[in-house]
Amino acid sequence: MKVDRSEQDDARRERIARAAFELFARSGLEGTSVQDIARAAFVSRTNLYRYYPSKVHMLLAHFERTVRDTHDEAVQRLHAGAAPQAVWGHVTARMADLGVRYRHLVGAVGHAVLGARPSAAGAGEGVRTALTLVALVEPVLIAMRDRGALRDGVNTHLLSALLVDACLLALLHGGHRDQREVLRDWQDRFSLLLHGALAPGVTEDSVRESGLIVPGRG
Secondary structure: OOOOHHHHHHHHHHHHHHHHHHHHHHHOOOOOOHHHHHHHHOOOHHHHHHHOOOHHHHHHHHHHHHHHHHHHHHHHHHHOOOOHHHHHHHHHHHHHHHHHHOHHHHHHHHHHHHOOOOEOOEOOOOHHHHHHHHHHHHHHHHHHHHOOOEOOOOOHHHHHHHHHHHHHHHHHHOOOOOHHHHHHHHHHHHHHHHHOOEOOOOOHHHHHHOOOOOOOOO
């Protein structure tokens, strides 16, 4: 049976990203060489560069896969009727867990996303990851808008991008000791950004009481 070349390339690309992340998780970005990754992924160093131009690209590729999986699960929950509160809690808990568990890799991801700029040749480093993160947050905001909690004209894409930047900055500079501190910080930032997007007559307290967002925890 003939194997499609594109499928082979996709499988090899995923294998490289997974092998690289396992090494990064253990030894960090700087402590892992390209040769280490090539050996772990069973490819030559030259072949490895055909798929990824740098170690950061390998890290972002694996991270994007995790974010997409979380996004798909979140959308399924929303379509099944889950409250945005519950979905937001699931999404932030998953991301906070990754941020704490792999805190030594957060800097590379955060700086790539926050410094992302489209180039003349297309999406620059970090742009695709930034868009993937925005796509993770936006369905929750759309669900809130559809339930009347947000103004009709609110730009959910822009608000999602602001939330992503705020959460990444919190991870980079917050000095959190555990997942609970991360979630509390994120909720504070979420509440602050949400304030200007609430529909007329809707207060943050009423949004909390309706179960649309998770109350901050002390």
